[in-house]
Amino acid sequence: MFQDEELIKRCIEEEAKAQRELYERYAARLMPMAMRYARSQADAEDILQDAFIKIFRSLKSFRGESQFLTWMKRIVINTSINHNRKKLYQEPMLDIEKTPLHVEQELIISQFHFTELLAMIQKLPVGCRTVFNMFAIEGYSHKEIAEQLEISEGTSKSQYSRARALMKVMVTEASEVVQSRMTI
Amino acid sequence: MGDFEKDLRDAFEGAEFAPSEQVWAGVEKGLRPRKKGIFFMWQTYGVAATLLLVLSLGYLFRDQLFTDSSEGPATRELTQKENDTDPKKTEEAKDATEKKESPAADEAQPNDLVKEADPNIKDLQASNTESSSGNTTSVLTTDNAAATNSQAPAQLTTQTQARARVPGESTNSSLDAQNQQEREGIEEVSGEELQIDPSFMGPLTLSDLKESIAAITNRWNHNNLVEPMEITTHEGDLPVDNAASDQNTSLNGSFGNSAFNVNSLFSSNDLAESTPVGFEDNRFVGNLTADSAEDTQSDLGSISVGYGVGLSLGDKWVLKTGLRYSKYRFMGTSIDYSIENGEQLPIYTRVAFDATNVEFAGEYNITNTLHSLSIPAQFGWKFINLGRFGTWLNIGIAADYLVSHTIKGDLNFLEKRSVDFSESGFINRFNFNALTGLEFTYELNEKFALSGEVFFRQFIPVGTGETSSTISPSVLGFGLGLNYYLKPKK
Numbered sequence: 268m269f270q271d272e273e274l275i276k277r278c279i280e281e282e283a284k285a286q287r288e289l290y291e292r293y294a295a296r297l298m299p300m301a302m303r304y305a306r307s308q309a310d311a312e313d314i315l316q317d318a319f320i321k322i323f324r325s326l327k328s329f330r331g332e333s334q335f336l337t338w339m340k341r342i343v344i345n346t347s348i349n350h351n352r353k354k355l356y357q358e359p360m361l362d363i364e365k366t367p368l369h370v371e372q373e374l375i376i377s378q379f380h381f382t383e384l385l386a387m388i389q390k391l392p393v394g395c396r397t398v399f400n401m402f403a404i405e406g407y408s409h410k411e412i413a414e415q416l417e418i419s420e421g422t423s424k425s426q427y428s429r430a431r432a433l434m435k436v437m438v439t440e441a442s443e444v445v446q447s448r449m450t451i
Numbered sequence: 452m453g454d455f456e457k458d459l460r461d462a463f464e465g466a467e468f469a470p471s472e473q474v475w476a477g478v479e480k481g482l483r484p485r486k487k488g489i490f491f492m493w494q495t496y497g498v499a500a501t502l503l504l505v506l507s508l509g510y511l512f513r514d515q516l517f518t519d520s521s522e523g524p525a526t527r528e529l530t531q532k533e534n535d536t537d538p539k540k541t542e543e544a545k546d547a548t549e550k551k552e553s554p555a556a557d558e559a560q561p562n563d564l565v566k567e568a569d570p571n572i573k574d575l576q577a578s579n580t581e582s583s584s585g586n587t588t589s590v591l592t593t594d595n596a597a598a599t600n601s602q603a604p605a606q607l608t609t610q611t612q613a614r615a616r617v618p619g620e621s622t623n624s625s626l627d628a629q630n631q632q633e634r635e636g637i638e639e640v641s642g643e644e645l646q647i648d649p650s651f652m653g654p655l656t657l658s659d660l661k662e663s664i665a666a667i668t669n670r671w672n673h674n675n676l677v678e679p680m681e682i683t684t685h686e687g688d689l690p691v692d693n694a695a696s697d698q699n700t701s702l703n704g705s706f707g708n709s710a711f712n713v714n715s716l717f718s719s720n721d722l723a724e725s726t727p728v729g730f731e732d733n734r735f736v737g738n739l740t741a742d743s744a745e746d747t748q749s750d751l752g753s754i755s756v757g758y759g760v761g762l763s764l765g766d767k768w769v770l771k772t773g774l775r776y777s778k779y780r781f782m783g784t785s786i787d788y789s790i791e792n793g794e795q796l797p798i799y800t801r802v803a804f805d806a807t808n809v810e811f812a813g814e815y816n817i818t819n820t821l822h823s824l825s826i827p828a829q830f831g832w833k834f835i836n837l838g839r840f841g842t843w844l845n846i847g848i849a850a851d852y853l854v855s856h857t858i859k860g861d862l863n864f865l866e867k868r869s870v871d872f873s874e875s876g877f878i879n880r881f882n883f884n885a886l887t888g889l890e891f892t893y894e895l896n897e898k899f900a901l902s903g904e905v906f907f908r909q910f911i912p913v914g915t916g917e918t919s920s921t922i923s924p925s926v927l928g929f930g931l932g933l934n935y936y937l938k939p940k941k
Binding site for chain 2: 281283286287290294295296298299300302303311312315316317319320323324374375376377379380381382384402403404406431
């Protein structure tokens with residue numbers, strides 16, 4: 268078992284065995300991220316495959332200024348956004364003026380496994396899903412999201428609000444199912 | 452940032468989900484795209500390599516590398532020139548024919564141009580060939596034919612007419628028959644149209660037939676003084692110091708005055724191992740200066756086989772040497788004839804001759820065949836790698852040690868002659884050449900590979916003075932080999 272540095276060095280030398288080892292070390296950790304942006308597991312695997320090809324080709328440019336996993340996550344996010352970009356154009360996101368705002372109550376999701384949450388997130392429309400992932404989980408600001416997705420900041424905010432509203436519905440429904448099981 | 456976002460991040464923190472195996476397969480495919488089209492590429496380059504090989508072989512076959520030059524070229528040469536019907540010459544020929552019909556003109560025939568054949572000559576001899584002006588003249592003699600000529604049937608074939616012509620012994624009827632044939636026009640003579648009487652002089656081949664057509668035409672030209680042979684003697688231009696030149700003969704006949712580095716210290720009979728009939732008294736001595744050389748040369752190709760040892764310098768470079776057996780063929784022309792016993796006969800090559808007895812007349816082809824052991828030193832760069840197949844670009848130098856050299860004058864009656872290396876120094880038999888080639892290899896295992904190479908060699912002039920070469924021949928050829936690779940440990 269090599270350390271990351273040694274593994275990266277061997278991968279840069281295009282050592283097939285090292286590439287395989289690096290993939291096996293990180294693929295499972297990066298897969299949930301790809302799944303959050305994708306509509307299905309198959310889509311997520313496509314994203315992950317493209318992301319790993321970029322990772323191996325870009326290894327020479329990794330300077331160790333950030334954590335290796337963080338660097339790889341950024342590549343997965345960018346790959347996911349590019350993957351969804353066509354759909355984003357096909358389903359343009361609406362800005363806040365045209366979208367009814369819902370006053371939201373606090374959502375409690377701690378009772379759900381991440382796979383259940385994944386299933387909910389994947390049901391979101393592509394625009395909402397992308398903004399939701401970037402803001403709520405990755406921690407991007409609306410300004411950064413707006414720049415990256417080439418939308419207005421207001422649109423990003425409205426899309427996030429809409430995503431939260433949709434998530435609330437799904438979480439509520441799921442909570443009721445869980446509670447009904449517990450009472451039975 | 453509310454609790455919702457925090458809970459969400461916590462939920463995904465440390466989450467793992469194993470993707471299917473297809474993902475890694477796709478990643479590998481993306482990282483190594485060369486494998487993607489390996490079959491297609493193999494086919495493409497395989498076809499290209501095969502095409503190149505076929506073209507190379509075709510080139511070499513076309514230039515008769517693999518054919519026996521002892522027959523054919525001379526006949527073709529004569530026949531071809533025969534068929535070159537220049538309208539002007541045809542007109543002149545007609546005039547001459549008309550002139551010949553008068554007895555006075557008949558008496559003017561230069562029968563003395565036809566010389567008595569040497570008793571040793573059993574077959575057709577064509578001498579005094581003059582083709583530099585585009586015309587070919589030959590005198591044909593045969594004692595066998597002479598003996599049977601008077602018994603020849605009235606329907607003598609063209610061939611038998613040609614063979615039967617002997618000065619002083621020809622019958623009037625045969626001469627009349629010949630003249631009649633000549634008046635009908637040379638162009639009308641065709642091998643396919645002739646009737647052959649096999650019982651007259653044995654089996655007749657198409658080659659003989661063509662030969663006889665040429666002979667008839669040549670004799671006709673002689674008899675009618677059509678473009679008589681211009682014999683120019685250059686004795687004054689040649690070195691006459693035979694004593695000095697005895698010590699300095701070389702294979703320069705076919706390579707201009709270059710030595711091709713087999714020169715020095717040949718005896719006067721260097722080429723006399725197999726002298727053609729009629730050359731018993733010749734003296735192959737002396738040297739020829741470049742001034743009198745009008746020879747031309749062209750390569751007919753090369754073939755080689757060998758064993759190579761290569762030192763791998765990384766994945767794509769190799770430094771290699773080895774031992775190869777090579778056969779080279781060059782064709783040249785000569786215009787040198789020696790006078791022996793009053794006969795003017797071609798000397799094969801201007802290796803050496805008695806300057807006082809050499810005249811320059813018609814040119815004739817000479818084919819040089821050289822065999823050598825070659826030690827190359829080359830860099831190879833592998834620029835295509837398809838599994839076990841590789842394509843290399845090679846460049847380097849090679850030293851060729853000549854082991855034999857045979858010369859054949861391309862006239863039917865001339866025999867093959869060998870150069871005697873016995874008095875040539877060991878060093879002088881080495882010839883250096885720049886070598887480049889395209890090599891195709893098939894790896895049998897990590898150490899051995901079969902190779903086929905198309906190469907170009909440019910011989911490098913070496914030495915000084917009389918032993919130096921002023922013309923460096925080049926040759927295109929192909930070779931086969933077995934390579935052994937030394938791979939240094941990383």
